[in-house]
Amino acid sequence: MPTFLVQLFQKRHVRPITMYHILRGKRTFSNLYAAFINDLLPYWGLLPHLERAAYEKEIQSLIRRNQLVADPDGYLTVTDTTEIDQSPMWWPRHVAGLVMPPYRESGDLLTLAVQLLSQLSQHDPHFAPVTPHILIQQRVKQWYRQVAQSHLAAVTAELADLLDQLPPIQALVVVNRFMGRNLDVASWDDLAKQCHLDPFIVQLMWVDGIAQLYTLCQQPQNQYWRPLFPPPTAAVTASAQTTMQLLPGRTIHQVAAKRRLAESTIREHILEAAMLGDQVLTETPEWGLAPVGCDHVQDFFRDRLSAIAARRMKEDIIDE
Amino acid sequence: MNDLRAALQRYFGFSAFRPGQEAVISGLLSGKNVLAVLPTGQGKSLTYQLPTLMTGQLTIVVSPLLALMNDQVQHLQEMGVKRAVALNSMLERQEQLAILNHLDRWQFIFVAPETLSRPDVLTAFAHFPIGLFVVDEAHCISEWGPDFRPAFLQLGTIIQRLQPRRILALTATAAPRVQDDIKQRLGLSPATTLAIVHSVNRPNIWLDICPINDEQEKLTVLRRLLRIIPGSVIVYFNRKKRAREVAAALAADDIAVGLYHGDLDPLSRRSLQNQFLHGRIRVICATVAFGMGIDKNDVRAVIHFAPPSSLAGYLQAIGRAGRDNLPAAAISLVGPGDIPQMLADAERGFPSAGLIQTFFADPSQFQHDESAEIVLLRRYQHFASAATVQTLLQNTQATRQAAAQQMARFFTAPATVCRRQLIVNAFDPHPMTVRHDAHCCAVTQPPQLFGQLSKFPWPALSPSSAALTPSVLSVAVRLKKLFPALPQS
Numbered sequence: 001m002p003t004f005l006v007q008l009f010q011k012r013h014v015r016p017i018t019m020y021h022i023l024r025g026k027r028t029f030s031n032l033y034a035a036f037i038n039d040l041l042p043y044w045g046l047l048p049h050l051e052r053a054a055y056e057k058e059i060q061s062l063i064r065r066n067q068l069v070a071d072p073d074g075y076l077t078v079t080d081t082t083e084i085d086q087s088p089m090w091w092p093r094h095v096a097g098l099v100m101p102p103y104r105e106s107g108d109l110l111t112l113a114v115q116l117l118s119q120l121s122q123h124d125p126h127f128a129p130v131t132p133h134i135l136i137q138q139r140v141k142q143w144y145r146q147v148a149q150s151h152l153a154a155v156t157a158e159l160a161d162l163l164d165q166l167p168p169i170q171a172l173v174v175v176n177r178f179m180g181r182n183l184d185v186a187s188w189d190d191l192a193k194q195c196h197l198d199p200f201i202v203q204l205m206w207v208d209g210i211a212q213l214y215t216l217c218q219q220p221q222n223q224y225w226r227p228l229f230p231p232p233t234a235a236v237t238a239s240a241q242t243t244m245q246l247l248p249g250r251t252i253h254q255v256a257a258k259r260r261l262a263e264s265t266i267r268e269h270i271l272e273a274a275m276l277g278d279q280v281l282t283e284t285p286e287w288g289l290a291p292v293g294c295d296h297v298q299d300f301f302r303d304r305l306s307a308i309a310a311r312r313m314k315e316d317i318i319d320e
Numbered sequence: 321m322n323d324l325r326a327a328l329q330r331y332f333g334f335s336a337f338r339p340g341q342e343a344v345i346s347g348l349l350s351g352k353n354v355l356a357v358l359p360t361g362q363g364k365s366l367t368y369q370l371p372t373l374m375t376g377q378l379t380i381v382v383s384p385l386l387a388l389m390n391d392q393v394q395h396l397q398e399m400g401v402k403r404a405v406a407l408n409s410m411l412e413r414q415e416q417l418a419i420l421n422h423l424d425r426w427q428f429i430f431v432a433p434e435t436l437s438r439p440d441v442l443t444a445f446a447h448f449p450i451g452l453f454v455v456d457e458a459h460c461i462s463e464w465g466p467d468f469r470p471a472f473l474q475l476g477t478i479i480q481r482l483q484p485r486r487i488l489a490l491t492a493t494a495a496p497r498v499q500d501d502i503k504q505r506l507g508l509s510p511a512t513t514l515a516i517v518h519s520v521n522r523p524n525i526w527l528d529i530c531p532i533n534d535e536q537e538k539l540t541v542l543r544r545l546l547r548i549i550p551g552s553v554i555v556y557f558n559r560k561k562r563a564r565e566v567a568a569a570l571a572a573d574d575i576a577v578g579l580y581h582g583d584l585d586p587l588s589r590r591s592l593q594n595q596f597l598h599g600r601i602r603v604i605c606a607t608v609a610f611g612m613g614i615d616k617n618d619v620r621a622v623i624h625f626a627p628p629s630s631l632a633g634y635l636q637a638i639g640r641a642g643r644d645n646l647p648a649a650a651i652s653l654v655g656p657g658d659i660p661q662m663l664a665d666a667e668r669g670f671p672s673a674g675l676i677q678t679f680f681a682d683p684s685q686f687q688h689d690e691s692a693e694i695v696l697l698r699r700y701q702h703f704a705s706a707a708t709v710q711t712l713l714q715n716t717q718a719t720r721q722a723a724a725q726q727m728a729r730f731f732t733a734p735a736t737v738c739r740r741q742l743i744v745n746a747f748d749p750h751p752m753t754v755r756h757d758a759h760c761c762a763v764t765q766p767p768q769l770f771g772q773l774s775k776f777p778w779p780a781l782s783p784s785s786a787a788l789t790p791s792v793l794s795v796a797v798r799l800k801k802l803f804p805a806l807p808q809s
């Protein structure tokens with residue numbers, strides 16, 4: 001984990017506690033904003049079970065070893081003297097926590113579905129599901145009855161095809177965490193040894209592999225596995241979407257009154273839509289903001305809005 | 321009792337009961353409550369599984385450990401009993417509701433005492449007839465040290481509220497005083513309750529205490545022991561860190577070793593247990609969490625690398641050896657610092673009166689405090705006032721220290737004292753006199769120990785099952801193994 005953390009902090013400007021919340025996926029506006037501005041959104045909710053104590057211990061130890069330095073405002077940066085592998089051997093590139101169901105849930109769904117297929121296709125009705133989660137068990141059972149049962153050969157063929165589209169090492173990790181009749185999971189340690197990697201990185205590879213399979217399953221040709229998973233989630237919350245629908249033709253003050261919310265909440269909704277919505281947003285006179293220099297809270301909102309816009313334009317240029 | 325045997329055969333495929341099982345089951349079926357003290361390895365869970373399957377009524381099993389609960393559910397499901405579920409904090413709120421709203425769907429509900437004392441959970445259960453209420457590891461009501469969960473104390477009230485038809489209190493080790501505690505706190509009156517107590521003595525397990533000079537020598541001795549002892553071995557530690565170090569050292573010797581502790585994710589835990597069960601892993605380095613709920617008959621030795629915190633804990637641990645009733649060994653490696661450290665551990669982790677007051681005045685100020693004292697207080701937070709908690713904790717601490725001292729005496733008594741007799745005296749209500757000889761127990765220096773074990777009547781190794789395929793496989797091979805019958809693209 002230490003190397004991974006150093007690489008996360010590199011060229012970024014984040015408080016350690018904010019990074020912790022981002023990795024756990026704790027949704028507050030300021031965590032989202034920090035993640036957006038620092039290009040950390042993909043890693044949103046990457047380590048939902050990360051323990052605070054374990055995380056802080058790693059951070060303290062990295063600071064002691066001078067690999068991370070805290071500036072006077074409490075932000076962590078990577079020291080110039082730190083020798084960092086500029087291009088890490090492996091990095092999660094398919095994760096997108098904000099718009100995907102939790103990885104652990106998707107992983108459990110997939111693992112249980114494979115177990116069910118394996119056991120039932122070998123006529124073994126007595127087995128204990130790998131996950132104790134009732135809703136996951138129900139979802140897999142339903143999927144089996146509605147989709148898989150009558151197309152077993154095609155379903156397994158599609159799985160093989162999906163795995164084929166993963167980088168080989170990730171396919172290896174994902175497939176070795178499947179279990180079935182007379183077949184147990186390989187331990188993280190065994191996988192790590194086999195791949196000559198740290199067990200933590202192997203677990204990240206699994207998460208990234210699950211994310212990749214999830215994305216592949218959304219493509220129309222993969223008809224059998226898609227219904228197993230919940231659909232993608234909207235990045236912008238329903239509440240912020242409601243605000244954005246009300247906003248045209250109204251001031252922020254009017255929308256706040258209509259929704260019985262604080263004006264600050266409405267401003268946060270706008271910023272959220274600006275970060276995560278389809279379009280780049282800029283201020284319009286309709287919003288009824290006080291002139292520049294009159295209200296420092298509103299100016300602060302303006303600053304953030306233009307920072308967000310600038311960031312998104314930069315992204316667009318990179319994308320092209 | 322032919323009906324019972326027939327049911328045993330039908331549901332479990334066994335032709336005979338283990339000692340005590342039949343008495344417990346017929347007691348329950350005749351409408352009595354039962355307090356059953358059966359030694360570890362005697363199939364305690366069968367005593368509630370069989371009557372539940374026979375009567376078809378709902379059984380609630382209160383269990384102290386999450387891992388244990390899930391293992392029990394897994395075990396039932398592998399037997400084909402699908403209507404078993406664990407209701408605990410691992411489930412989302414939504415999932416808990418799905419269970420509580422349809423209690424008729426379940427036959428076995430395993431539940432943590434904390435979950436069961438929640439008002440919504442209690443209300444759901446109160447409206448549903450409960451055939452059998454099982455308190456597993458019932459000694460936790462009385463002796464639970466710093467892990468003691470006050471929710472156990474609520475079980476008496478909960479039982480009154482739920483009015484189950486019958487109650488079964490199960491434990492492997494309970495001194496007479498603890499048995500009285502269990503009966504009193506669960507409200508088991510003599511008129512309606514049958515106590516079935518079997519001796520804790522396991523005559524096929526040889527007991528040995530081996531004094532060691534230092535930690536380095538311990539590892540050397542362990543390595544040598546693992547060369548002499550054939551078959552599966554569990555090594556117990558009291559620190560995760562040490563367990564990890566020793567496991568790494570053994571792995572470097574090319575011993576098939578696994579590391580087991582409470583923080584493992586469910587899939588890894590299951591994998592490790594299966595590998596041990598099927599002989600792919602020979603040695604498990606474990607903290608105390610390992611062994612609950614797995615039924616491996618042919619463990620040949622249990623080795624304590626560090627002393628357990630009580631004689632009851634020691635008994636639980638060594639009870640995992642020799643369940644096939646063939647010769648097995650329980651060996652304790654005791655270094656000079658071990659006993660003082662164990663006694664110090666028993667003192668540690670209890671908050672002072674001042675801290676208790678401060679915490680109860682405003683718990684929110686300790687929101688991010690993960691120290692042992694605060695973690696402990698958080699468990700008590702919803703159950704009692706500061707003054708009650710202070711008394712409770714003082715009692716718990718005193719019990720825990722007494723237990724540690726009893727453990728210390730077991731290890732430090734003169735070599736001539738029979739250790740088996742000490743155990744029998746501590747736990748059996750009518751202790752028998754043990755016939756002590758070299759096959760009973762011993763205090764030995766390492767060379768003597770090696771000598772004894774070399775001429776020990778080890779049973780022949782059972783052929784290890786090759787049903788499970790080892791470790792990491794290529795994508796194609798693994799898919800073929802998962803779906804052998806289906807054509808692969």
Ligand SMILES: [Zn+2]
Pocket residue numbers: 737738739740741754755756757760761762
């Ligand atoms: Zn003896």
